[in-house]
Amino acid sequence: MSFFTRRRIRNASLLVLALAGIVWWVRAREQTLDSSALGTGYLLLAAVFFLASYNVRKKLPFLPLGGSTAWLQWHIYVGIGTVGVFALHARTAWPSGWLEALLAVTFYLTVGSGLVGLYLTRTIPPQLARVSDEITYERIPAFRRQVRRQAEEVVLESVAASGATTLADFYTARLYGFFAGARGWRYLVRPTSALRRALMREMQDVRRYLSEQEQIGCERLFTLVRRKDDLDFHDARQKVLKLWLFGHIGLTYALVLLAVLHGLLAHAFHGGVA
Amino acid sequence: MREPGPDYASRQYERPNQPWVCGLASDGQACPAGPTAGGACPALAECVPTRDGDRWMCNRSPLRGGVCAEGPSPEGGCGCVHRCRPVRSLRSIRGRFVTACTLLAAGVLTILLSADWRDRAISPGPLAQQHAQLLENETSPNPSLRGRGKCAECHSAAERSVAGWAGSLAGFHGGETGQSQRCMECHKSTISTEFALVAHNVAPQLLRQITASGVGPSSNHKRHELACATCHREHRGAQFDLVAMNDAACQSCHQQRYQSFSTDHPDFGVWPYERRTRIVFNHASHQAKHFAEKKQAFACRLCHVEDATQSVQLLASFENACALCHDEKIATSVAKGLPFISLPTIDVDALKTAGHDIGPWPEAATGDFDGRLPPMMKLLLAADQDAAQAMTALGADFDFLDVDPDDPVQLAACAKLAAAIRSLVADIGERGPVAVRERLSRALAPYVEEPEVSALMAGLSVSVMHEAANWFPGIDIGKEAWPRDVKSADLPARKTPQYDPAGTWFLDDVTLSIRYRPAAHADSVLTSWLKLLAATPNLELRPLVMATFRELSSPTAPGLCASCHSVERVAEGQMTINWRAYNRTTGPRSLTKFSHGPHLLLPQLSDCTSCHAINNSADTAAAYSEDNPHTFVSEFAPISKQQCAQCHTAKAAGESCQKCHNYHVDEIEAWRLGGWGRGEAEPPDARELGAR
Incomplete structure (x- = not known):
């Protein structure tokens, strides 16, 4: 059993135990005519604040607040636990009040975005690891430019060596745009190797019209096309990894505001005190 | 972990945490220096050219690529100066996006909290249909709540600002009205405001009396108080059942655990035969004797009929259930008429011999002492101090036949009475209802009003009294009509009772009496006299009035009223006559409830005796010999809990507490308080203890 599996089993068990304890507490409160709503509400609010503090923790790396790995583990399991506490608190999947429905939607979206992020x-990362070496996201433009420059050098060298422009014409017509920059938003949403395969097929087709010198250059272009496609894949996937946080964190702060207002209202309009 | 790519050891130094990045980075040519913290491009050169004679030489470091192809400018400037328009880093954009989201949420909430429709927006959900009008109507049905916001009808917090709500976190409510008090502004007509928050709405001492263990307080109601919202959870939709409670809620206070009705619930004890019935009725003798003699089938449904809800069995009217047999007996009992005023036979000679001159006395009423004074006449005489003393001397239940002619004390009393009787006849004959009202007010202490007097002597004409006055020689009261009762008319009028037409008054010159023959069952005059006497306070301390009441309310008294309508003691020494059978639909709400309708649908329960089995050995008549309605032996065999438990299981008819018990009660059943039915003389007075 790997370390990760053991950790997953341990944390999941702790989460189940904690939820079982909360359920027991809620039932005990209800059986004494006490309302558990305030208790579960405070628990939820505390959990939301704790989850939101993960972002703050990342901005304050110099403070001795524990490692990011531990924080992430807490963030994940406390976040999943809030779903159970929310169910105990709201008792309905869809509250009928406007403000509470807005709060519930924000909560669902925040949890949903968190789960998407977890996925x-x-x-x-395994997909990226399978494709190529580790590539820093911020350096991808520089690598992309480097590949483009290498491709242009290959084409110019082949023209100079062979005196033919067949490869250069093909590059201008079909490969220039590919090497020129990043891919579009469709590739960001659903990256595929279709374009790379199409280009390679065309390069394969054009080989028979190339001179021997050009064929050497073409071989190098094959490598550069693959390299550029890998860079695009890294760019798209790493961008997704960074963009989902936009939604998750944005929703988190809105959720905090709504939850605080909800708590204020619950206290002020609470009718359970004689 | 995979190794970094071969190009990793680049000269470029990335700064993703900085808010600005070089504008050329997207093209892969970011300058090594990067933008300033303020987002400005420093436009730095890659080297500082050196001068070699008259030539400027590139001085770029080999680490940056060595001497550049462009070379320095003629003026000695570097040819590789990076200029760009810095852009925000992804992290900075995300920070701004998050800030924008937060501000947007805050803005939406600010608009929401300051808008006219704030109440609707912050409402956690629709109200139950019983309360729906509170939010839907523009004006409150409760006049005291008009002018407040919609939420303010129930929540004081709705009248405060957000800052005020924050104050509630610290428990600061500024002495505002609690929500339960707001509930009671509308519900005070059905629930006692004094004990609205107390368990079952009854005084805590009553609860402690019911159970030796008392109420086990849980954490939030240490003062034995429960807010309305503890059980009635609102804002859960129009169809939400506000009154539904689970058994666990009951068990939060009731320390004895009930897992199952059949095994844990105590037996019913005396329920539902907690007291004798208000209408005296012997089921056993009617079944075995009276109905049999009349060759009538003894069917429960002849007398017990369902109400509109089919929940309660009501008693059929006298006309439908009893008149066939009892009308004749009642008519016979009043055939001779009920004496209102009757002259006793007075031994005038004996009185004269003893030195008492009573003046002119009717010849027909002269002779040996004989005769009884009618109860009503005794009451009217009691207003006369001399007559009252005389009646006290003779005994509250005296008869002139028992007067000893040789006893000077009794003779003196008789002489006073004779004079008082003559004055009474003359007084009533002259002033009629005014005289009656004044005399009754003096005799009974509480003021008697003119409408009451009108009911007491309804139909009695002035001519009858004038003729009666003629019995006494020398009395001339004229032929004038009775004066109007001015004093009573000036007083604030009480509710005037409505009665059926009265019977007939007649003068009997043979017995020298004025008599009243009741019209029928429930005669207005007779019932008015009985009600007046029963309502007199401290009857026990007034032997004469009590004796009068006992005489009129005897089961054999004319009209036979008390033979069916039981007499019992109530608060403040008063008595009451149960003119009507108990009507559960209008009676106070108690802890136990039962609906006959669904039970009678079952074939095995359609016969009433399957639950209410008649106990033929019970002495029903003895149960009505006392004034305490709870000292009795039921004529029905006790109902066994196991009989109910056959169907009332969790999987069949249900066994939840609310199936048979109310939470809000108006009155605790007396048998729960202990003592009653167990030989104690006095019942605990639930009213004094605060139960409604």
Whole structure:
């Protein structure tokens, strides 16, 4: 059993135990005619503040607040636990009040974006690792420019060596745009290797019209096309990894505001005190 | 972890945490220096050219690529100066996006909290249909609440600002009205405001009396108070059942645990035969004797009929259920008429011998002492101090036949009475209802009003009294009509009772009496006299009035009223006559409830005796010999809990507490308070203890 599996089992068990304890507490409160709503509400609010503080923690790396790995683990399991506490608190999937419905939607979207992020952070890194070496996201433009320059050098060298422009014409017509920059938003949403395969097929087709010198250059272009496609894949996937946080964190602060207002209202309009 | 790519050891130094990045970075040519903290491009050169004679030489470091192809400018400037328009880093954009989202949410909430429709927006959901008008109507149905916001009808917080709401976090409410008090502004007509927040709405001492263990307080109601919202959870939709409670809620106070009705619930004890019935009725003798003699089938449904809700069994009217047999007996009992005023036979000679001159006395009423004074006449005489003393001397239940002619004390009393009787006849004959009202007010202490007097002597004509006055020689009261009762008319009028037409008054010159023959069952005059006497306070301390009441309310008294309508003691020494059978639909709400309708649908329960089995050995008549309605032996066999438990299980008819019990009660059943029915003389007075 790997370390990660053991950790997952341990944390999941702790989460289940904690939720079972909360359920027991809620039932005990209800059986004494006490309302558990205030208790579960405070628990939820505390959980939301704790989850939001993960972002603050990342901005204050110099403080001795524990490692980011531990924080992430707490963030994930406390976040999942809030779904259970929310169910105990709201008792309905869809509150009928406007403000509470807005709060519920914000909560669902925040939790949903968190789960999406969890899925992305667990699936994208292996995909990237399978494709190529580790590439820093901020350096991808520089690498892309480097590949483009190498491709242009290859084409110019082949023209100079062979005196033919067949490869250069093909580059201008089909490969220039590919090497010129990043891919479009469709590729960001659903990256595929279709374009790379199409270009390679065309390069394969054009080989028979190339001179021997040009064919050597073409071989190098094959490598550069693959390299550029890998860079695009890294760019798209790493961008997704960064963009989902926009939604998650943006929703988190809106959720904090709504939850605080809801708590204020719950206290002020609470009718359970004699 | 995979190794960094071969190009990793680049000269470029990335700064993703900085708010600005070089504008050329997207093209892969970011300058090594990067933008300033303020987002300005420093436009730095890659080297500082050196001068070699008259030539400027490139001085770029080999680490940056060595001497550049462009070379310095003629003026000695570097040829590789990076200029760009810096752009925000992804992190900075995300920060601004998050700030924008937060501000947007704050703006939406600010608009929401300051808008006219704030109440609707912050409402956590629709109200139950019983309260729906509070939010839907523009004006409150409760006049005291008009002018407040919609939420303010129930929540004081709705009248405060957000800052005020924040204050509630610290428990500061500024002495505002609690929500439960707001509830009571509308519900005070059905629930006692004094005990609205107390368990079951009854005084805590009553609760402690019911159970030796008392109420086990849980954490939030240490003062034995429960807010309305503890059980009635609002804002859960129009169809939400506000009164539904689970058994666990009951068990939060009731320390004895009930897992199952059949195994844990105590037996019913005396329920539902908590007291004798208000209408005296012997089921056993009617079934075995009276109905049999009349060759009538003894069917429960002949007398017990369902109400409109089919929940309660009501008693059929006298006309439908009893008149066939009892009308004749009642008519016979009053055939001779009920004496209102009757002259006793006075031994005038004996009185004269003893030195008492009573003046002119009717010849027909002269002889040996004989005769009884009618109860009503005794009351009217009691207003006369001399007559009252005389009646006290003779005994509250005296008869002239028992007067000893040789006893000077009794003779003196008789002489006073004779004079008082003559004055009474003359007084009533002259002033009629005014005289009656004045005399009754003196005799009974509480003021008697003119409408009451009108009911007491309804139909009695002035001519009858004038003729009666003629019995006494020498009395001339004229032929004038009775004066109007001015004093009573000036007083604030009480509710005037409505009665059926009265019977007939007649003068009997043979017995020298004025008599009243009741019209029928429930005669207005007779019932008015009985009600007046029963309502007199401290009857026990007034032997003469009590004796009068006892005589009129005897089961064998004319009209036979008390033979069916039981007499019992109530608060403040007063008595009451149960003119009507108990009507559960209008009676006070108690802890136990039962609906006959669904039970009678079952074939095995359609026969009433399957639950209400008649106990033929019970002495029903003895149960009405006392004034305490709870000292009795039921003529029905006790109902066994197991009989109910056959169907009332969790999987069948249900066994939740609310199936049979009310939470809000108007009155605790007396048998729960202990003592009653167990030989104690006096019942605990639930009213004094605060139960409604």
